[in-house]
Amino acid sequence: MSTKKSLARAVGACSYPGRGIIAGKTRDGKRAVFAYFIMGRSANSRNRVLSEYGDEVRTEPFDSEKVEDPSLILYSPVKSVGRDIIVTNGNQTDTIALSVKAGHCFRHALMGRTFEPDAPNFTPRISAILHLGKRAADYSYEMSVLKCADGKGKKCNRYFYCYEPESGTGHYLHTYKKDGTPLPSFEGEPERVKIGNDLSAIAAEIWENLDADNKIALYCRAVDLKTGETERVLYNKYVK
Numbered sequence: 001m002s003t004k005k006s007l008a009r010a011v012g013a014c015s016y017p018g019r020g021i022i023a024g025k026t027r028d029g030k031r032a033v034f035a036y037f038i039m040g041r042s043a044n045s046r047n048r049v050l051s052e053y054g055d056e057v058r059t060e061p062f063d064s065e066k067v068e069d070p071s072l073i074l075y076s077p078v079k080s081v082g083r084d085i086i087v088t089n090g091n092q093t094d095t096i097a098l099s100v101k102a103g104h105c106f107r108h109a110l111m112g113r114t115f116e117p118d119a120p121n122f123t124p125r126i127s128a129i130l131h132l133g134k135r136a137a138d139y140s141y142e143m144s145v146l147k148c149a150d151g152k153g154k155k156c157n158r159y160f161y162c163y164e165p166e167s168g169t170g171h172y173l174h175t176y177k178k179d180g181t182p183l184p185s186f187e188g189e190p191e192r193v194k195i196g197n198d199l200s201a202i203a204a205e206i207w208e209n210l211d212a213d214n215k216i217a218l219y220c221r222a223v224d225l226k227t228g229e230t231e232r233v234l235y236n237k238y239v240k
Contacts, residue, residue, distance in 0.1 A: 004193060005191060005192065005194065006194050007209070008208075010193045012211075014176075014177070015179050015211040016041065016178065016179035016211065016214050017174035017210075018039055018123065019036075019175050020037045020172065020175070021034070021087050021173050021174075023141045023163075023170055024165065024170020024193070024195040025169065025170070026222065030136075030197075031224050031225060032139050033170065033223075034085065035203065035218065036218070036219050037210060037215065038050070039215050040214060041214060043066065046216055047062050047066050048073060052219075055078070056080070057076065058075070061074070077090075077219070079093050079094075081097050083131065084100055084131055084132070085129065087127070087129070087130070088127040089125060089175060092109070093127075096110070100129075106129045106142050107142075110144050110160075114146055115156060122151075123176075123185075124145050124146055124148075126143075126145050126174065126175055128141060128142065128173070140163060142160065143160075143171060144158065144160045145158075146158050147185050169194070171192060172192075199231050202220060206218055217235060217237060219235075220233040
């Protein structure tokens with residue numbers, strides 16, 4: 001079993017992990033937790049905020065007059081379908097939501113998708129789904145990464161991970177291994193990370209250890225597995 005890292009060590013390991021998803025369970029075993037962050041190097045990528053609309057989260061322009069290409073930067077990273085919460089780094093959120101509504105599964109939805117068409121990076125599509133269930137014991141989560149297999153944008157490898165949650169443990173998946181030109185894709189399995197009980201502290205640890213120049217926004221949510229009570233924390237570098 002891989003070593004469990006602190007959130008600070010995991011997210012601070014490189015200056016540009018890109019976009020990241022963390023899913024897990026609080027140390028006391030009472031709540032499901034997830035986090036989603038976005039970073040940016042270009043002016044177009046940095047011109048964003050995260051906004052909540054009920055249970056849905058959307059990326060939006062900070063300054064709509066400065067948007068250059070909205071195709072890969074504006075999407076809904078978080079949506080709920082029944083007792084499932086979907087978290088992704090792109091418009092595959094909608095693909096997964098439609099698939100779940102039609103009675104299909106997370107894997108079925110993503111078998112028809114590939115990495116992003118942003119040559120030469122071919123940014124991976126990273127996704128997660130939290131299955132909350134009717135009982136606390138029913139909670140589980142899945143993660144996926146869709147990566148370019150050949151460096152040319154013609155072949156895709158699809159990886160899927162299914163987790164039986166451990167109290168105090170989460171898994172961290174991000175788009176890039178490190179900064180670079182082109183950007184090297186994430187490698188290996190999602191990283192095991194330590195998850196505490198206090199959502200505000202979890203969010204602060206992530207936000208404070210993301211690279212100050214590149215971080216753009218962070219959204220965290222915790223859901224009580226018995227009552228369904230929800231807590232949310234949102235950070236935006238730029239405030240409207």
